Amino acid sequence: MGLGSPDDATVYRMENGTLLVATADFFAPVVDDAYTYGAIAAANSISDVYAMGGTPFLALNLAAIPSDMPPEIAAEIFRGGMEKAREAGVIVAGGHTMDDKEPKYGLAVIGTVVPERLLLKGGARPGERLVLTKPLGSGIITTAYKSGQASPEVLAQAVPWMLRLNRDAVRAVHATSARGATDVTGFGFLGHATEMALAARVRFRIRADRVPILEVARPLADLWLFPGGTAANEMYFGQWVTFDPSIPEEVRMLLFDAQTNGGILAAIPAAEMDRFAEACQALDQPFWEVGEVLEGEPGIEVVARD
Amino acid sequence: MEKIVDARGLPCPQPVLLTRDALRESDTVMTIVDSDTARHNVTRMAEKAGYTVQAEEREDGVYLRIVRGEAAPQPAPAPAPAPSGGPLVLVIPSELMGRGEHEELGQILIRGFLHTLNEVSPLPDVIILFNSGVKLVVEGSPVLEDLRTLEAQGVQILACGTCLGYYGLKEKVVVGEISNMYTIAETMMQAGKVVSL
Numbered sequence: 292m293g294l295g296s297p298d299d300a301t302v303y304r305m306e307n308g309t310l311l312v313a314t315a316d317f318f319a320p321v322v323d324d325a326y327t328y329g330a331i332a333a334a335n336s337i338s339d340v341y342a343m344g345g346t347p348f349l350a351l352n353l354a355a356i357p358s359d360m361p362p363e364i365a366a367e368i369f370r371g372g373m374e375k376a377r378e379a380g381v382i383v384a385g386g387h388t389m390d391d392k393e394p395k396y397g398l399a400v401i402g403t404v405v406p407e408r409l410l411l412k413g414g415a416r417p418g419e420r421l422v423l424t425k426p427l428g429s430g431i432i433t434t435a436y437k438s439g440q441a442s443p444e445v446l447a448q449a450v451p452w453m454l455r456l457n458r459d460a461v462r463a464v465h466a467t468s469a470r471g472a473t474d475v476t477g478f479g480f481l482g483h484a485t486e487m488a489l490a491a492r493v494r495f496r497i498r499a500d501r502v503p504i505l506e507v508a509r510p511l512a513d514l515w516l517f518p519g520g521t522a523a524n525e526m527y528f529g530q531w532v533t534f535d536p537s538i539p540e541e542v543r544m545l546l547f548d549a550q551t552n553g554g555i556l557a558a559i560p561a562a563e564m565d566r567f568a569e570a571c572q573a574l575d576q577p578f579w580e581v582g583e584v585l586e587g588e589p590g591i592e593v594v595a596r597d
Numbered sequence: 598m599e600k601i602v603d604a605r606g607l608p609c610p611q612p613v614l615l616t617r618d619a620l621r622e623s624d625t626v627m628t629i630v631d632s633d634t635a636r637h638n639v640t641r642m643a644e645k646a647g648y649t650v651q652a653e654e655r656e657d658g659v660y661l662r663i664v665r666g667e668a669a670p671q672p673a674p675a676p677a678p679a680p681s682g683g684p685l686v687l688v689i690p691s692e693l694m695g696r697g698e699h700e701e702l703g704q705i706l707i708r709g710f711l712h713t714l715n716e717v718s719p720l721p722d723v724i725i726l727f728n729s730g731v732k733l734v735v736e737g738s739p740v741l742e743d744l745r746t747l748e749a750q751g752v753q754i755l756a757c758g759t760c761l762g763y764y765g766l767k768e769k770v771v772v773g774e775i776s777n778m779y780t781i782a783e784t785m786m787q788a789g790k791v792v793s794l
Contacts, residue, residue: 523634
């Protein structure tokens with residue numbers, strides 16, 4: 292199924308009708324601990340299959356390991372990735388490792404999806420509510436930590452969210468008839484929201500006061516410790532986003548902050564919000580209602596409050 | 598005494614950190630950066646903290662003069678850096694020109710515009726087409742001849758690859774080059790002037 296539109300992963304229809312979902316991602320360490328890094332990278336790679344509504348089942352390691360890295364450290368990265376994959380029901384079968392100065396790790400992931408459960412960036416419809424399933428801030432926190440501006444305690448606030456699979460969030464979305472979803476990663480919350488709004492030719496109204504942001508990220512934003520990716524997101528996606536003038540500059544930037552394995556952003560039919568909330572509760576999956584889908588000029592308007 | 602911070606080649610947030618450290622010691626800091634993101638981040642940080650930032654683009658980097666307060670005392674008050682130097686970029690976000698009741702009028706106008714463009718001065722240095730604008734560079738487009746003429750005159754034509762992919766038209770491109778968001782964003786940010794249809 293040669294999806295002509297950009298989405299979170301590639302979808303391919305096999306001769307028997309099954310839809311295969313394929314994706315790959317890898318990146319440099321975001322935390323010091325090798326095992327945790329491997330697990331976060333794996334969760335992030337697998338997330339793109341979830342973001343399409345799919346079920347992942349097979350993965351290959353993609354790694355770059357410096358030749359002077361102790362083998363037991365490298366082994367911990369792979370172990371972290373493999374155990375996170377196992378949690379997702381994914382078998383890691385081989386892969387490829389190359390030599391590079393800076394370590395990199397991630398997975399190529401294969402999953403399947405039934406057509407009725409396919410979640411697309413362009414699936415949002417006017418009248419739906421926008422939900423987000425993880426708080427923002429992992430980009431600025433990991434960047435500040437790497438440059439010595441944030442303590443391990445601050446970093447520890449972001450780690451559980453980066454480790455968390457998006458599986459349950461998508462299960463909850465699948466409890467409804469929603470068709471529009473994506474995962475929030477490198478383009479930041481507003482970047483991915485813009486992609487969804489443009490693909491669906493709708494307008495998103497975002498309530499800034501309802502978007503969850505990790506508290507420890509705010510002092511870092513005051514110091515303007517944003518990664519380059521966040522600045523690039525604002526420079527590029529800013530053309531489709533308008534802000535209420537009362538929203539402070541650093542909050543605007545946090546809404547553009549590049550995320551590592553961020554949450555699912557989904558458009559849920561208003562009448563099914565209760566069902567979504569119940570499913571989330573049953574799965575112990577947090578979520579925040581952050582806005583709504585409107586008709587009108589495709590793009591995003593961020594309001595301070597109602 | 599002006600302090601100089603050479604932040605070229607450093608990833609964010611290092612340029613911001615070094616600039617802020619320097620501002621603790623001096624009211625005037627010159628930070629040199631070589632990426633758009635570093636320039637953006639340093640400028641935003643400084644302006645938020647109540648400084649005025651003047652940027653000067655040179656061969657070897659962007660020189661950001663950061664001065665406490667509103668008015669920056671300039672020894673030789675150069676005229677406001679005119680939008681010269683950078684390329685003239687024309688942005689075409691739609692296959693139609695303008696919005697109105699009738700699509701047909703939008704088609705007539707875009708044909709007329711691109712035809713006329715060949716005869717006016719100055720020509721744009723770059724034309725960027727995105728969204729449905731990319732339909733103008735593919736087989737069957739009514740403006741291919743004019744775009745080819747523009748290209749022959751040295752106008753660079755960049756069509757958004759994501760958009761072509763979206764419409765399934767990547768194989769049908771017959772004029773210009775398929776570009777990516779990085780190049781498009783960079784071209785627009787480095788432009789002396791951007792004209793959007």
